[in-house]
Amino acid sequence: MSTHSWITLPLDATSRESLAASGLEYRGVEVGSAEFVPFIRAIARGFLDEDPTDEQVEGSRERVIDRRLTGVYDPRAADPAVPVATIDSWETPLSLPGRRTIPMWAISGVTVSPTRRRRGIATAMLEGELRTASAAGYAIAGLTVTEATIYGRFGFAPAVYSTDWSIDTRRARWIGPSGSGRLDAVDRERLLAELAAVHERVRSANPGDVAGWTGLWRRIAGLAPGGEQRKIRGVIHSDDDGTVRGVMAYSIKEGEHDFTRGELTVSLLVADGPDAYRALWRFALEHDLIATVHAPLRSTDEPLRWMIADQRGATVTTREHGWLRILDVPAVLAAREYSAPASLVLRVTDPLGFADGSWRLEVGSDGAAEVAPVADAAPEVTLSVQDLSAIVLGGVRVSTLAAAGRVQASASALRVLERSFASADTPFLSLWY
Secondary structure, X not given: OOOOHHHHOOOOHHHHHHHHOOOOEEEEEOOOOOOHHHXXXXXXXXXXXXXXXXXXXXXXXXXXXXXXXXXXXXXXXXOOOOOOEEEEEEEEEEEEOOOEEEEEEEEXXXXXXXXXXXXXXXXHHHHHHHHHHHHOOOOEEEXXXXXXXXXXXXXXXXXXXXXXXXXXXXXXXXXOOOOOOEEEEEOHHHHHHHHHHHHHHHHHHOOOOEOXXXXXXXXXOOOOOOHHHHHXXXXXXXXXXXXXXXXXXXXXXXXXOOOOOEEEEEEEEEEOOHHHHHHHHHHHHOOOOEEEEEEEEEOOOOHHHHOEOOHHHEEEEEEEEEEEEEOOHHHHHHHOOOOOOEEEEEEEEOOOOOOOEEEEEEEOOOOOEEEEEOOOOOOOEEEEXXXXXHHOOOOOOHHHHHHOOOXXXXXXXXXXXXXXXXXXXXOOOOOOO
């Protein structure tokens, strides 16, 4: 079993008391306990998935072994062993501008039974996670969401956007350059190893990305329990020295009435350098018998757009993906690198209190920042913790939020802040967590 310190952090007393006042129990769940099986089944129910098989439940132990699992239970329920709400959390490195990282409190598996809605359960769980994270010294929390209207009231904001691509291969003919190296098909065990290795090597270049985990790589590589996993295929790109520089997991669906109109779905494409990126995308677009390539969770600034003959041959949909919530303003702002000097006083409002205050941000010519609380200086920029969390990676422009009426600042202060917060690397979160 995992021995990570965050797993044994105590449950938040305030949340425990508020739930107990409604007759509910707030309990930790151990991966090796009998409570684990109904906990996993409750998560599947919450996300409208099929009831998992016994094999899938057992496979999920590996997926969450390093997580802190918490359930809310109703002793009066028809089956009191099944939680009416779930949440899980763990520590992961979050990539920041300047190819730096900071430990982040990651939150996932948030569900509330439809029979227990509107009773303050989600509020108790999420605020409890934030208090736990803050008390343990975590400066920032993050999550990916299925229901985007929930998390703003807890101070979370979208900081990383993603694109989903649907490409007509006949229109989007490849016109990009050819690179060196070679492509090889690999089995699923090799695919798993290369996905983990290449992603770990490149994630620091993507502000907003986080570390993967064994259960995730097993699922993407087609090694997790479930019939659909057998459709996964893998291909790697190696440079002239034989070093693996890129890897792609994908699946193919044959054309039902026309075998030349198959669909290829890219589960994950990770590249360490332009040669691997070009070779893997060209492989997908020029694959035999494929008319459409689908690729979810891509960057908002994909070079692929400039490597196809007809950009209108690709339908690209943008949506928010990675949500962040700052808990410690000085720690987070001092952890990243900046693109231009700045000297500003920021007034940050936070109804939950974690980030509330006025802060002097001093950014030197070397891109490093010093941040300190101030009590007697007039703020030059006023914004909520949501808005600061949105702009911290450089993917959301502060001038955009000002135009939306969310940030108050003079035009000159906005220009200074925007130049400084800009990131040389486009924020990109390559996975769900």
